Amino acid sequence: MGFVIAIDGPAASGKGTIALRLGETLDLPVLDTGLLYRAVGAAVLASGGDPDDEAAAGRTARALDPGRLDEDALRGREAGEAASRVAVHPQVRAALLDVQRAFARREPGAILDGRDIGTVVAPEAPCKIYVTASAAVRARRRHAQLLGRGETVAYDAILADIRRRDERDGGRAAAPLARAADAALLDTTDLDIDHAFDAALRIVEASRGRWETS
Secondary structure, rough: OOEEEEOOOOOOOHHHHHHHHHHHHHHHOOOEEEHHHHHEEEHHHOOOOOOOOHHHHHHHHHHHOOOOOHHHOOOOOEEEEEHHHHHHOOHHHHHHHHHHHHHHOOOOOEEEEEEOOHHHHOOOOOEEEEEEEOHHHHHHHHHHHHHHHHOOOOHHHHHHHHHHHHHHHOOOOOOOOOOOOEEEEEEEOOOHHHOOOOOOHHHHHHOOOOOOOO
């Protein structure tokens, strides 16, 4: 395995943007694993199914083609809510695990962001970062993002979504959202994206230095 960077954290913490900027800077491929779950959730809804139906969600996950994801279409509020609902199902997580682990085995390395990268997908990753921020700040970020997409939604509704997703992600039996014991904590509550990225890059450089000399 090459130099793998595992980035975990709750919704709208900034982990996705940080992952992309690290990928550009370090010339490493990036996988937003949340898109896989969004794709499953959106596909279940499109077929008239129920995201809470594990069997249906599991069948959809096993049939998913990771190479054909419409990223823009999957960034909406509905897909995000559906993703959180299907992600609780062990069948869905098992179906997507091999895809994520195969990505992590890329040489000379890879960056994956999600909720269980450092704990389940790539627990042996030499660099782990847990990105977080207060629920209120994360809701403001997501609200601005959705408004920018043309979605009309109240801030209070987004805050409720964030809190509901936090509870669901942290409380699920299968691979709950959790900070790996050896993950560096990066709280972006009071940081803009430039400062958050700079802090993440410092963590990565320190981890790579240890990895290269180990």
